[in-house]
Amino acid sequence: MADSPATAAENNIELIRASVRTLCADFPSEYWQQVDRERLYPTEFVTALTHAGFLAALIPEEHGGSGLGLEAAAAIMEEIHGSGCNGSACHGQMYTMGTLLRHGSPEQKRRWLPAIAAGELRLQAFGVTEPTTGSDTLNLRTTARRDGDHYVVNGQKIWTSRAEHSDLMLLLARTTARDQVTERTGGLSVFVVDLREAIGHGLTIRPVRTMLNHSTTEVFIDDLRVPAANLIGEEGRGFRYILDGMNAERTLIAAECIGDARWFIRKAVDYASQRVVFGRPIGQNQGIQFPIARAYAATEAANLMREKAARKFDRHEPCGEEANLAKLLASEASWQAADMCIQTFGGFGFAEAYDVERKFRETRLYQVAPISTNLILCYVAEHVLHLPRSY
Ligand SMILES: Cc1cc2nc3c(=O)[nH]c(=O)nc-3n(C[C@H](O)[C@H](O)[C@H](O)COP(=O)(O)OP(=O)(O)OC[C@H]3O[C@@H](n4cnc5c(N)ncnc54)[C@H](O)[C@@H]3O)c2cc1C
Numbered sequence: 001m002a003d004s005p006a007t008a009a010e011n012n013i014e015l016i017r018a019s020v021r022t023l024c025a026d027f028p029s030e031y032w033q034q035v036d037r038e039r040l041y042p043t044e045f046v047t048a049l050t051h052a053g054f055l056a057a058l059i060p061e062e063h064g065g066s067g068l069g070l071e072a073a074a075a076i077m078e079e080i081h082g083s084g085c086n087g088s089a090c091h092g093q094m095y096t097m098g099t100l101l102r103h104g105s106p107e108q109k110r111r112w113l114p115a116i117a118a119g120e121l122r123l124q125a126f127g128v129t130e131p132t133t134g135s136d137t138l139n140l141r142t143t144a145r146r147d148g149d150h151y152v153v154n155g156q157k158i159w160t161s162r163a164e165h166s167d168l169m170l171l172l173a174r175t176t177a178r179d180q181v182t183e184r185t186g187g188l189s190v191f192v193v194d195l196r197e198a199i200g201h202g203l204t205i206r207p208v209r210t211m212l213n214h215s216t217t218e219v220f221i222d223d224l225r226v227p228a229a230n231l232i233g234e235e236g237r238g239f240r241y242i243l244d245g246m247n248a249e250r251t252l253i254a255a256e257c258i259g260d261a262r263w264f265i266r267k268a269v270d271y272a273s274q275r276v277v278f279g280r281p282i283g284q285n286q287g288i289q290f291p292i293a294r295a296y297a298a299t300e301a302a303n304l305m306r307e308k309a310a311r312k313f314d315r316h317e318p319c320g321e322e323a324n325l326a327k328l329l330a331s332e333a334s335w336q337a338a339d340m341c342i343q344t345f346g347g348f349g350f351a352e353a354y355d356v357e358r359k360f361r362e363t364r365l366y367q368v369a370p371i372s373t374n375l376i377l378c379y380v381a382e383h384v385l386h387l388p389r390s391y
Pocket residue numbers: 125126127128129133134135136158159160161162210214216365368369370371372373374375378390391
């Protein structure tokens with residue numbers, strides 16, 4: 001008897017998970033320790049994922065991708081992180097893709113998507129955050145002024161991750177002054193900037209070294225000319241387009257956190273079962289067992305919300321509440337698991353060779369970026385609980 005569509009989809013996702021794990025097995029601890037130590041971009045890993053088609057998961061088949069949904073994309077990111085690898089070098093492509101897919105013109109999709117799916121072009125960079133305005137995106141200062149068949153862009157971005165390893169960057173800039181817009185969210189526009197042409201012609205990238213290997217940068221923009229053909233959708237509606245992609249982004253981030261949390265829990269269980277102190281495995285002590293069990297409970301609960309968010313997204317149902325809750329709960333669960341794991345390992349948790357300290361640094365990011373916990377709580381308070389807007 002043939003599988004029901006739901007069972008077939010689940011089987012398909014299990015196959016995807018297994019293939020991601022197989023690919024990740026070729027990138028062991030030593031690889032990640034080296035790229036982390038030397039702050040290298042994991043080019044070989046990203047190339048392998050690209051060739052296997054995983055980074056084109058969300059691109060429709062007609063444009064050369066696999067046309068999968070968010071559930072499958074989340075499974076890919078979770079397995080990468082659950083295998084001890086890190087998807088931050090390439091997740092940008094999954095996050096940003098939705099803006100181009102949903103709001104790009106047919107011509108723009110034809111121009112970029114097949115090349116991205118084939119691995120010939122990388123769309124990994126996303127320039128939203130600015131040094132002076134931070135989470136207050138509507139207040140951003142970068143401007144784009146129409147000049148014939150181009151826009152002239154001026155401003156500065158910070159934390160533009162992977163800009164040095166990307167061919168294209170999605171850029172959010174103000175096209176109408178804030179005091180001249182009728183709608184609060186109006187006046188911002190999204191552009192695809194071709195970094196291969198822009199660098200040295202009005203755009204400069206400077207790396208920012210951080211506590212984790214994230215290839216993040218600051219970007220200086222000075223009279224950069226961007227073809228008007230690279231404007232996504234309508235001028236002035238860019239913030240809406242970016243917001244549209246947030247639910248997918250938050251769900252994918254939650255999946256990465258779940259992968260991290262499961263990695264920490266597995267590591268802690270193995271270590272606690274083997275490490276013998278005072279004549280017995282440390283995992284026999286409730287003081288060690290209980291934090292592991294708590295981290296497990298938090299992770300599985302967060303995962304249910306992550307699954308709910310992805311399923312609703314794939315059914316085209318509103319999922320702002322679920323995506324935000326999933327990101328909140330999963331980022332807290334992964335941090336709880338990270339803290340538990342380093343405590344379980346004792347001194348060895350701080351040694352590079354065990355990977356715990358690296359993953360600990362990596363997973364801490366998710367409570368700050370791509371959106372901080374407080375801003376998620378603001379969303380829940382205002383849009384779910386209908387409390388007065390606080391900011
Ligand atoms: C490694 C890394 C990679 C990143 N990659 C990218 C990228 O590729 N592209 C990009 O555009 N951005 C990126 N970011 C930026 C990231 O999205 C921001 O750091 C994040 O949104 C927080 O903004 P901020 O750092 O300006 O903090 P701020 O907005 O200055 O906030 C600082 C703190 O104050 C809190 N806060 C602010 N306002 C309120 C309020 N009203 N109520 C309660 N609390 C408040 C925040 O929650 C936060 O804890 C990255 C950041 C990092 C660290």
